[in-house]
Amino acid sequence: MSDKIVATYVLARPAAEAARAARQVAVEQTVEVPESLITPDIERRVVGKVLEVVPGGGPELFKARIAYEPELSGWELPRLLNLVYGNVSLQQGIRLVDLELPPAFLARFKGPNYGLAGLRKLVDVHDRPLLATALKPSGAPISEFETLAYDFVRGGGDVLKDDQNLCDADLKAFAERVKRVQAAVDKGNAKAKTKAVYCPILCGPADELEARVDAVLKAGAKGVLAPPMLLGLDTVRSLAAKKKLVVLAHPSFTGTFFSDRSHGVTPALLLGTLFRLAGCDASIFPSPGGRFGFTKEECRDVSRALHGPLGRLAPAFPAPAGGMTYTSLPGLAAVYGVDSMFLVGGGLLSHDRSVYEATKAFIEAIGGLFPSRSGRVCPP
Amino acid sequence: MSDKIVATYVLARPAAEAARAARQVAVEQTVEVPESLITPDIERRVVGKVLEVVPGGGPELFKARIAYEPELSGWELPRLLNLVYGNVSLQQGIRLVDLELPPAFLARFKGPNYGLAGLRKLVDVHDRPLLATALKPSGAPISEFETLAYDFVRGGGDVLKDDQNLCDADLKAFAERVKRVQAAVDKGNAKAKTKAVYCPILCGPADELEARVDAVLKAGAKGVLAPPMLLGLDTVRSLAAKKKLVVLAHPSFTGTFFSDRSHGVTPALLLGTLFRLAGCDASIFPSPGGRFGFTKEECRDVSRALHGPLGRLAPAFPAPAGGMTYTSLPGLAAVYGVDSMFLVGGGLLSHDRSVYEATKAFIEAIGGLFPSRSGRVCPP
Incomplete structure (x- = not known):
């Protein structure tokens, strides 16, 4: 080499x-x-x-x-x-x-704090892709987010994150909301005997990011949703290196790197290799077929960049998202394999059943995608 | 409104x-x-x-x-x-x-620390565009940079910056180089009775940026060259708000926003409005005719965004750069007007005269571009 x-x-x-x-x-x-x-x-x-x-x-x-x-x-x-x-x-x-x-x-980079294996251990799910969802819409009362969080976790969901558009009035309001949502997640985990994690949005003035991380950890949440191109790629790396956090990377403001196929940087390099170098445990990107323009091959390459060898850095979860539905699960499984995180937002919320029922149905369907992995039955 | x-x-x-x-x-x-x-x-x-x-x-x-x-x-x-x-x-x-x-x-933003008027006062040049150059190439010994700095300042140059590619071994090496170059600038200023400023590159790990700024100020330098898209836009704002610095913005890694004219963000918005919001006193961008792809209209719009009203924020210098030569000066003056900073790199270094002579010639030519502004004779 x-x-x-x-x-x-x-x-x-x-x-x-x-x-x-x-x-x-x-x-x-x-x-x-x-x-x-x-x-x-x-x-x-x-x-x-x-x-x-x-x-x-x-x-x-x-x-x-x-x-x-x-x-x-x-x-x-x-x-x-x-x-x-x-x-x-x-x-x-x-x-x-x-x-x-x-x-x-x-060798200079610590990489993901948890990575694939660490995050699997944290949520105690070892044999299927993880299911993630987002708290939305921005502007809804906290009580609605509490209900959504509780129902998603009790239904067997693994990773709950804020929508990247959630915007609290200030640090204090952020800390209060995170505390309440984390309590709902804890309640859901107790009910379902699961270990789902919650990742609030980390976005704000540069000087306030560390205080926000501290508020997250103090509330008992295990990670954050961080948009590296809004905060600075190395700002995210630095925070992930200092604090033991799960870092989900959000691709906000990255799209100009990809839109012109004769220019820019490939999604695999930016959302895969570089975000993993910055310590992201999972990288969210728009899966093909939704309202964004990535091809299946580009998505597969992001996945490979997150999974493949990169020094001694832990591999990370590809987290395809955007317009995903119940029926798209087998296709996703074929592209990303078992070591992936499916981020279903609107598709879960607008399912014709309740969030609890919809989550259960998704988890069951996801559990059935890789029957050979083990005989373990998926969460209640 | x-x-x-x-x-x-x-x-x-x-x-x-x-x-x-x-x-x-x-x-x-x-x-x-x-x-x-x-x-x-x-x-x-x-x-x-x-x-x-x-x-x-x-x-x-x-x-x-x-x-x-x-x-x-x-x-x-x-x-x-x-x-x-x-x-x-x-x-x-x-x-x-x-x-x-x-x-x-x-009203939440402080904007440029110096802006047009403040930077003019600092360098004591009031009636013509400023002349800037870059220390290059990366890898040259510090003694060459000292000579270049001294010759440029003694020739009447106003703003000396590092090339964005300069890369010191570590913070200590950076501090040492900045100290030596600033001493050469001081010597040049004493010789020419001028007040040229030096802006070293501010690039490095997120945790080290403030220490680098402190090293710059301790050496007596007045500002930095900061690339907002490498560091994070708000990281730059935060540093500019905390420390009284001249901030020259470098457009490294911004090009994907502009390459596809049906997508992205206009140069005027990103390099003009947003960089000014982040506290940049001057914004460097590729002038048309060089090896980069901006049109004359796009450059004029960047200039307008830096000069035009933006709350109570001070206006900032447009700093066109890239493949500029002695003969392109009148054209630049027509596009950007008197309140601009011409960044001449290779054009000054590869001029057929010495850097001292070339700088003198550029300053004289620039001084002659706006004769109606005042009768002041340009520097020796």
Whole structure:
């Protein structure tokens, strides 16, 4: 394995320009000076090395692999983003599609606090995908959230999160709401003899995030829903490293990286590899077929990036979401496998049965998806 | 003026679907539930209100204005981003093109510490655009940066910044380099009787940013170069609010917001309005004609967003950059006017004269661009 950071880009360029374009990326991302100012010493020590430029799977598409000295990343996330996609994000037709990170880089990262195995242990569910839902809509009274939380947990649901749009008046109101919802979750767990966890939204002014995390832990909640692109990717990493939290990553404000398939960063890299580096135990993303535009292949790749080897970092849950229904479960199971978390929001709330009944039905259906895994009967 | 947050989107939709698409945005961004679950009370208090949907300047383009309750922004930046573009960033053909922020929202923000007038006072230049350059290339010895800094300042340059790619081994190495470069700037200022400022790069782990700012201030430097999309927009705001710094914003990692003109956020909104809200005194962006893809109109709009009214927030400098040369100065002056900062990197370093001579020549040329402003002769 290389000791360099190797980034693979797809360049939308005519064949005659592909090699030159790859060199321009290597220069732009490291020294950003005209070629005439690059001394042999700087060339050798600092400028990115174009390893290869090969046809990239379409007309006028080329794949360029570029090796960067890991020192240029400062061994941390903000500079890594700058190094592999900072300035070239402002140019046209350059898409970052793969990132090979050397062991020395990965060793600096703690990764998910719980990861797949830890979160399974926490919720005590070992043989099927987890079922998650969201408290919504924003603006509803806390008593409705308490009822929803209790019914979902008592129905056998595993992970309850806030909707990312929930917005409390201030830190005090947030702490109060989290306390009440966590109490409802506790009550549901006692009733169903389960260990469901609750992850309130972590969003707010930079200076207040740690206080919010403390309020969450003080209320007995085990994790948070964190949107890395709203808070800063390294802000999330730092909080996850300091506090023993389950971190569910929310993809709010990430969509511009994916919408133009000739530009940006793949969902697998951003929502998979990078969010996992930041310590996310699960990463939520829009599953195909709903109202968002991801393809099945992109979703599968996110899943692989969360599950696959990444130094000694724990694997994390892919959490497909968005317009999911009871009938889409077998398809989801086929794509994501058993080590996934199905986030069902509106589909659970607008089910023709009560939330309790609907959750039970979902859990039963999910339990039946992987019968070979064990003979264990799913929760009451 | 409305007391709501009013966002304007361009929707790439057929005429028959435009009104429904606007409603979907309003629902997605606030409650994210199926229509059937929206009670009259939630509709009234929480769901975004579609104010109008009108033809949007192209075939199958519609402009939709949507009013949001400002409470849903939490009166802060991370939630504002979530509210106006969080989830819909993951859908296709929805571009955020304007944002009207009510006085009560703007009143929560301190804005630029210095702004146009304050930074002019600091560098004591009142009658022409400022000239800025970058220390580069990454990997060069500090002694070269000292020479470059001294020559640029002695030649009359106003703002010296690190290249965003500069990467010191650690905080100690950073502090040492900043101290040495600032000493060279001081020496240049003493020689030229000027007041040039130096802004080192602020990039690194979230937990270390404040220590880096302290090292900058301790060295006598007046500001930083901060990349908001690498650090988190509100992280930058928080640091600017706590410490009296000049903040130059760097656009690293912002390009995906702009590349697809049917999607994303306009440069004026992100690099102008939002960066100014975060307290940036100047915002760097790629000027047209260089190696980046902004149009002249987009650049002019960034400039207007930085200069125009925004509550009581100080206006800030547009800092066009990227492939700028001596001959492009009159064109830049025509686009950005006198209250701008021209960031010349490679163009200054690869000029056929020395950096000192080249800086002098640029300053003289810049001084001649606005002769009517005053009779003041430009620096020696």
